Amino acid sequence: MNFLASKAQLRASFMRWALFLVPLIVLLGFAAGQLGSPQTVWFQSLTKPAIFPPPAVFGIVWGILYVVIGLALALVVSAWGAHGRGLAIIVFALHFIGNLAWTPVFFGMQNMWGGLYVLIYAVVTLIAVIAVFWQVRRIAALMLLPYLAWAIFAGVLNYQFIAENPDGGVTEGSGAAIEVTL
Template identity: 35%
Template sequence: MANWPAIGSIILPNVGGWVNGLYFAGQIRSEEGKTWYDNLKKAPWNPPKWVFGPAWTVLYSSMGYASYLVWEDCGGFTESSVLPLTLYGSQLALNWAWTPIFFGMKDYKLAFIEIAVLGVTATATTIAFVHYNRTAAALMLPYLGWLAYASSLSYYVWKNNPKPDPRITEIKDEKTQ
């Protein structure tokens, strides 16, 4: 018999990642050639673009399963699950918010600040999880490591790329019409 709460907990975080990925895919890859993202000065330790999708799928799945383990050990949505699952939901919302800030707004400074806050919130989530289920906390550790890595990439982009001037984009848009 399928464990629907576990399956839903694994799928839920991935949905936000998939939605962001589909919505902003044109910013990252283009059949016409290079995108603005390709022209950014990126850290020498920046991985190839294809790494992000599989990495986030694994990370979202493991953090989702971790949330399920805590939910299960707390007996569902109960008084004891409020803190760890609220922290989990908060860090998940922050996680999903980074992509529109970086790719939509192209605000590299705000994206770095946001991912730093995300790192703190994800760490607090992991600490809260350890009180209920050590396996759940362990499942969060690769995510924390990736967030530290992603934060370094975000910081590098912020410090080495000027924020795009929206007036230039507007002028280009008028010329193409």
């Protein structure tokens, strides 16, 4: 006997992990999204960059990406005995905290620079995740490439918001009003 588990056992392990991790990743993404909203007066008052896609695109893209992220993570988590598996899970967790932090920082705290720094952290750590996933399951690393592309786009978009709104926009509750002189 020169294998630890049959292919059927490995598929079953992946399916169990996928059935747990995909909904968990989607739920965490949804929960983080509740900590800030593009529906605020502040965001609505910002000048939108030319590359800003229609708002519906964000929900569709993130929904798909979170499912793919969960599947990629399930491939790695179910790779029992694979060299680097534990490190890959830790690096992913550290990365995903940054992913989840962007919405509360950008929308909740209305901090565009903070959002950009969070995205830089997310992109750098995502590159690390892809590298360690590559050591465990190459397909899992490849599955994260669209996510990396979207994270880079998000960083560019975040920077464009800063460039278009150098004053940071009108903050909610600031009592901003138009001054009229007679």
